[in-house]
Amino acid sequence: xxxxxxxxxxxxxxxxxxxxxxxxxxxxxxxxxxxxxxxxxxxxxxxxxxxxxxxxxxxxxxxxxxxxxxxxxxxxxxxxxxxxxxxxxxxxxxxxxxxxxxxxxxxxxxxxxxxxxxxxxxxxxxxxxxxxxxxxxxxxxxxxxxxxxxxxxxxxxxxxxxxxxxxxxxxxxxxxxxxxxxxxxxxxxxxxxxxxxxxxxxxxxxxxxxxxxxxxxxxxxxxxxxxxxxxxxxxxxxxxxxxxxxxxxxxxxxxxxxxxxxxx
Ligand SMILES: [Zn+2]
Numbered sequence: 001x002x003x004x005x006x007x008x009x010x011x012x013x014x015x016x017x018x019x020x021x022x023x024x025x026x027x028x029x030x031x032x033x034x035x036x037x038x039x040x041x042x043x044x045x046x047x048x049x050x051x052x053x054x055x056x057x058x059x060x061x062x063x064x065x066x067x068x069x070x071x072x073x074x075x076x077x078x079x080x081x082x083x084x085x086x087x088x089x090x091x092x093x094x095x096x097x098x099x100x101x102x103x104x105x106x107x108x109x110x111x112x113x114x115x116x117x118x119x120x121x122x123x124x125x126x127x128x129x130x131x132x133x134x135x136x137x138x139x140x141x142x143x144x145x146x147x148x149x150x151x152x153x154x155x156x157x158x159x160x161x162x163x164x165x166x167x168x169x170x171x172x173x174x175x176x177x178x179x180x181x182x183x184x185x186x187x188x189x190x191x192x193x194x195x196x197x198x199x200x201x202x203x204x205x206x207x208x209x210x211x212x213x214x215x216x217x218x219x220x221x222x223x224x225x226x227x228x229x230x231x232x233x234x235x236x237x238x239x240x241x242x243x244x245x246x247x248x249x250x251x252x253x254x255x256x257x258x259x260x261x262x263x264x
Contacts (some may be wrong), residue, residue, distance in 0.1 A: 003165045005046045005053075007191045008252065009245055010078045010221070010260035012058045013069045013100075015042035022200065024209040024216075031094045037200070039241045041100055042260070043053050043075060044193050045082055051164055052084060053091045054111070054183055055193055059103035059219035067099075072258060075104045081259065082172030093169055094145070095195035096176040097123035105148070113148055114163055116171050116178025117156035122143065127150055136212065172197050172226075173212060174219030181226065183205055186188050197222045199241040204230070246256040 017021040020026040041064075060077040060239040065071065071249055072204060079086055086107040094115040095101055103242035105113070123142045148154050155161075159176075161169045166185035170204040171178050175196045195218075201208050204223045213219050249261035 001051050002185060003039060003048055003050065004187045005048045005166060005191075007184055007186045007193075007236070007238075007262055007263040007264070008045040009042045010041050010045065010073075010082050010252075010262055011040050011258060012073050012075050012078050013047030013064055013071050013124075014071050015039050018084060022211055023203075024211050026208075029208065036117055037242045039199070040243050040245070041069065041241065043078070043244070044182075044238070045084055045085070046167060046182075046191075046193075050090060050241075051090045053093060053164060054079075054084070054089050054091045054108065054228060056095055056101040057092060057104045057107070057196065059138070063099055063103055069100075071098075076107060079107070091163060093163060093180065093182060095169075095182070095193075096178065097128075097142060098136045098176065098196065099112060099138035099141065101195070102145070105141060105144050112153055112155055113170060114155045114161065114181055115145065117158050117179075118171070118173075119176055120149075120156060121155070122177040147229070156199060172218070172222035172224040174213065174215055174217075176214050179222070181222075183229070184264075186236060188264055189236060190232060191263050192229050192235055192237045193225070194226055194237065194239055196240045198212040198226055198239045201239050201242055201244055203239075209216070238263055 018036050020105040043058045046053040061071050075259050090110045092113050120240045163169050168183045168251045169180045181197050181199050190241050209219050250261045251257040
């Protein structure tokens, strides 16, 4: 039986930056002027009356604040305000191993964790300890996931995985070795959660790769996959860190419009 889901994007942190600091080799774009940008940090809730799936788990204040990130809510409070009981979360999809997507995993005692095998092996392996990779990972988060794997709570994947009826994870790589995007049969239409395959919509619109890249060829290929999916009729396409998400979708709270949005 097919199922459909309510999909939320909940913002838990933000920071101010600029275009030259987020796009790879920004100086190479003739005529492009540097401009201030905000980077928002989200996790995503996918749920119906049968199951709750969380896509990525943010970071804790202890991890984010030393990096200069401003918490707008804690993930635990964000879950509560979104009506999510973490103990009742069935599945957590970890779209990639960066610190802003892997924190708080201990909040979900009954969940199975889905991650790309290639991604998991990379962050558990030696090259991830070299400086240009190491600053993007929070080692205790990876160690927690390794413990969960020993407890048979990690489902590794490669390529495409049907996580649940109507929820499909697709490995695109590029940003990281096994970056995932997630396609959901949402209430009233499809949803594409691009996570960090697309931080900002302009990455795909202007064909401008993000600064942090594992494999540039695969990042461009991921842009092609995503722009193809984004052309589907009535699909709701959600970039991973873009404040424009608040313009495209409906605020969850009138009193606190920056809290998050209902995508479907
Ligand atoms: Zn991210």
